[in-house]
Amino acid sequence: MKYRNLFFDLDDTLWAFSVNARDTFEEMYHKYGLDAFFDSFAHFYSLYQRRNTELWVEYGNAQITKEELNRQRFLYPLEAVGAGDSALAKAYSDDFFAVIPTKSRLMPHAKEVLEYLSSRYNLFILSNGFRELQYRKMCSGGIDCYFKKVILSDDIGLLKPASQLFHFALSATQSELRESLMIGDSWDADIVGADGVGMHQAFYNVSGRTEFPFKPTYLLEDLKELTQIL
Structure with a gap:
């Protein structure tokens, strides 16, 4: 052929993506002091990844919008540990999207x-x-x-x-x-x-x-x- x-x-x-995203999330985790809510970065990231996978399926099936996908996936880990601060989630979401496209791996x-x-x-x-x-x-x-x-x-x-x-x-x-x-x-x-x-x-x-x-x-x-x- x-x-x-x-x-x-x-x-x-x-x-x-997987390496660059994890690096960016770890930067945001420490920048926003999320160790006050989670046992470790690994704890936070496992919660994020699980819900993120589900949300992408919902997005692919046109059940949610891109905006809702992004809102929920950043808020969910905080909600899962009883710290559902939407303003905090929005701040590290905005920061994440500003930083991740600068990664070069x-x-x-x-x-x-x-x-x-x-x-x-x-x-x-x-x-x-x-x-x-x-x-x-x-x-x-x-x-x-x-x-x-x-x-x-x-x-x-x-x-x-x-x-x-x-x-x-x-x-x-x-x-x-x-x-x-x-x-x-x-x-x-x-x-x-x-x-x-x-x-x-x-x-x-x-x-x-x-x-x-x-x-x-x-x-x-x-x-x-x-x-x-x-």
Whole structure:
């Protein structure tokens, strides 16, 4: 298969979201003296992650708005320990969103792989992230220069794996389906979504998944493997 167009997920595929987010949360935790309410940062973060996962599912199902998602996920850990201070939650939420896009950690070999691919293919971002953050994160990581277009779920109000978002991305980039490949770390969003529209997929298995409902076109343990495939 000769590809011309490569669609990359951003968070935890290229930009190291999990590491950058945890670092930012720990900064905010100490800045706002949250150890007065929690046993430890790990205690706080486990409460946040559990509710955040649930809220993203609700957001993906159009049960809550982006604003409600952000309000609830920052307030919940405080409410869980009986310190539901909405003003405090709003303050560290605002601070978090100001700081996180300045973080620059990338996934292993991300920049060298993009350098290799950018002269050979049309590179695009296809992400569920928020518009006000994604561009800044790409700039902080020094990878914005490799991409010809950034397609976000915010563009049409639907998240991957919605087929409409994939079709929109193809149309917006004037890409042919048979010449396109989706590369991402989320099985449900990236791989299921691409497969649903008949697009080839490369699953970056950062989570160490061992069971698959179907075989992806490519299975990656390291982004560097793309230089051997493409």
